[in-house]
Amino acid sequence: MDHTGADRFKTAILLLAVIGLVTGLALRVAGQDRLADLAWFAGVTPALVALVVEILRSIGRGEVGLDIVAALSMTAALTFGETLAAAVVAVMYSGGTFLESFAEGRARREMHALLSRVPRIATRHRNGGLEEVPLDALAPGDRLLIRQGDVVPVDGTVAADLAFLDTSALTGESLPVRLARGADAMSGSTNAGEAFDLVATHRAAESTYAGIVRLVEQAQRSKAPMSRLADRWSLGFLAVTLTIATAAWWATGDPIRAVAVLVVATPCPLILAVPVALVAGLSRAAHFGVLIKGAGPLETMARIRTLILDKTGTLTDGRPQIVSIDSHDGVGEAEILRLAAALDQASKHPVAQAIVAAAKARGFALPVPSEVAEIPGEGVVGRVDGRTVIVGGEGFVAKRVGRQSGDHPAMAAGSVLVAVAIDGRLAGHLVMSDPLREGAGAMLDGLRREGIARILLATGDRANVAEHVTEGLGLDGLRAGLTPDQKVLLVLTERKNGPVMMVGDGVNDAPALAAADVGVAMGARGAAASAEAADVVLLVDRIDRLGPGIEIARRSRRIAVESVVAGIGLSVLGMVAAAFGYLTPVQGALLQEVIDVAVILNALRALRINPAEATTAGALSPASAT
Incomplete structure (x- = not known):
């Protein structure tokens, strides 16, 4: 089932649960208690059936999640005649999954905007006239007309005296970039000035924008390690929940106490907050020109302790x-x-x-x-x-x-x-x-503030050249004259100090990028092999975007953990209160609904992360100097 179909199904389940709850309440007020119970039962059944089917599918995949608690609470409430509590749980659970789906859709909005900008046709000069052609028909050397407002369809060079391109969708750069004749124009940019001609240098499928779209689609299909960790935690939480519920029933002889405990524990914020926070982090990082290939690399990026940098084209400009x-x-x-x-x-x-x-x-x-x-x-x-x-x-x-x-x-x-x-x-x-990139020293200082303990240079160049170029940067180590396999060995050796990030741009860097816990490729001018091997691609030729990317990753992970800890803590307190009779099943269900909404809203804070290094990065932009 695709995203649209799944969203419609969740919406339908929520509507049925809400209609059953509201109808039952109206009948209860009218004194029709038996009909009220039937209405609540009818509203709960679709949600419970859908939940049981999902649980069976998860078990078939070898996964055991906290959905079991929700199924137990609804089943127990119906069994012991607490139909109103069951109806509230049904609305709560279906509402939570709907809200999670809505939140993830909100977080993916910038990525969807990126995908929707893919142009379908281009205007090509041919025999003294213009013709509209599909992108697949374009070849290197074709001269294209880029009208005002058009999205640049392929990578190329500017064939006019001046062009103004809006690259904000790709890089987060707020001001249009001024390009002179012969300058490289990146596909996916928008013409913010007068119409100009562009000479294609790549086919559409080989251009920057096509590669970005492929990476975005890959990122959207990923599953976060913290989500998988949450699945493992779910067994422990399930055991705690059943222990408290059983103890409350055994100590008091009142099964309603057990029902109240189960209701308070459903559903756990673990399965809601983590994916929302991390997907929001992916979206926010993309806004600043840092494309992370999924929630997995983002979560690992947040724990990086050692950074290894290539020299040519990475720490230096790469253009003599x-x-x-x-x-x-x-x-x-x-x-x-x-x-x-x-x-x-x-x-x-x-x-x-x-x-x-x-x-x-x-x-x-x-x-x-x-x-x-x-x-x-x-x-x-x-x-x-x-x-x-x-x-x-x-x-x-x-x-x-x-x-x-x-x-x-x-x-x-x-x-x-x-x-x-x-x-x-x-x-x-x-x-x-080959000069050092402007602001490299300030960039490295910012990375140290983000918790990077060791920064090393790994280069195939001579030692005296590397030492001269990096003089005064305060690197923790310099390894010169390295072959590609020696770079891989350096990455593996440094793992003893914690997770390692490798940054490079050449074909010779690809093995080390693949070996690192997080590989970062310079996507604007770097080799395709490096971009494929890397977990993170910098969409512009600016190493200073690395700082904001790491900060976004760390703050997104911190927000996810905060949401989980707060949600689980409140749920456990609520279970204890229910076990001692301070909460009825209906009150417990309402309390858990409030908890779930709170942790999802907290997780969405990741969409508003504004990296402290972003202002500095903007000041270092080549565009800002033009």
């Missing part, structure tokens, strides 16, 4: 930037950058792409290179504007211009030196580095 340009033989810095970038248009190497991006950012018009030959991992040779240009490592270029390579005075640990030769002479050097 030009620090300085050194000129030789009187060649201007601008000319060195322009010619190097023009030639590097033919290369897909990250350093080459960074040089091209830097030239475009300065407004240079880049001519198309010719006669290009690339030696992978070393450099590129070709012609630009009739001149022979060589771009690559110091040794690669020096060998081709007849010079000896040597140490560059501007080099520091973590830097990359790119040599540029023009017409057989060394023209200059581009000094590049």
Whole structure:
């Protein structure tokens, strides 16, 4: 039965129970006691039958839950003539399950909103005109028109001078993001400005938004570990309930005392508060750009003690930037950058792409290179504007211009030196580095405030590079030169200190992400393998979202535990009072109804969690700087 069918069934059961209760009360007031009992009996029967069927199904799955207490209380009340109490319990139980369903639906609202935004068609340029095509027909390289208010259907690059995109549904970013020509646009964003053209870079099924939708659907199908733990606790609670009820009956000889005890214990907040609080936490985390793949990872995320970070693309930006340009033989810095970038248009190497991006950012018009030959991992040779240009490592270029390579005075640990030769002479050097993400230190301090005891760096890079980049961050450990299997070993070793979270973005991080108690992938630019292996995906290329995600997980779990402890405590007190005769079955049923409503409303507080780190995270946003 789907969600809609199940909700309708629960609504029908509740209506029948309410009609039976109200009709019986009206007949009792009219002095028709026998007919009142029949009305209450009729109202209880559908709820009791549905409950028994659900209990049998649970037993068939090897699960024993607290629904048994509800069935016993209704059966006992009918058996001993307490039909009014049975009717109240029926309304209480069916109302509780209905309220739980309603609350979970409320908590999933943001996720449903995410799913409902999936566009079905796109507007594509073709032969000088426009055509409406289904998303499956789109291919990389297609030029699309994104009208004002349209949802971007696939990942692509902006083919206009300026575009304003609302990414709030994906990242929680309240202000539109300003994108220049050539910038990456994420599918699922909404065009908040004028219409612009977009060049598709991925197929619809491979785009960011499609992946997010799949992860959301997976998250909605999950079951929380605390819920499973509640099922185990249910046996103990059931034993306590039956012991108190039996003792009250044996000590007083009055079976109504036992009925009152059973009624007060039904249904237990364990089966209501936990899933509501955790599903609400999932919804709230998604609002801040942290997609958690289910209540299980969320509950584990709340207990993390050790954090292991990859360096490139995670703690650092992952995109080398030009620090300085050194000129030789009187060649201007601008000319060195322009010619190097023009030639590097033919290369897909990250350093080459960074040089091209830097030239475009300065407004240079880049001519198309010719006669290009690339030696992978070393450099590129070709012609630009009739001149022979060589771009690559110091040794690669020096060998081709007849010079000896040597140490560059501007080099520091973590830097990359790119040599540029023009017409057989060394023209200059581009000094590049992969900078630490802005605000990384503040982000790590915030994680420590959230209870992270150990923060380690795990990288495949050289030790001197890693030490230079992370200087002053106060890490508890640094492991350099690691292979993928060594990262896995580090994760397993650190488990002795408590649950471990691993954060990474590359294919080489995927094994460690899968081995960690909670794996976190950088979803915006990270590898698909990492996103699949991870339990949590950051929907934007911002590590600072990790703090709000952990805070939401911890506060959601705390709210769930608070609800359970308060609900169970009040239920036990109510059972003791009923055992001593201070509560009648009807009064006990009403008391438990109040308890159940209170714990569900308390669990819904998770929807209003506002992470303390969120304001800081917003200040670190690249969008906020534009």
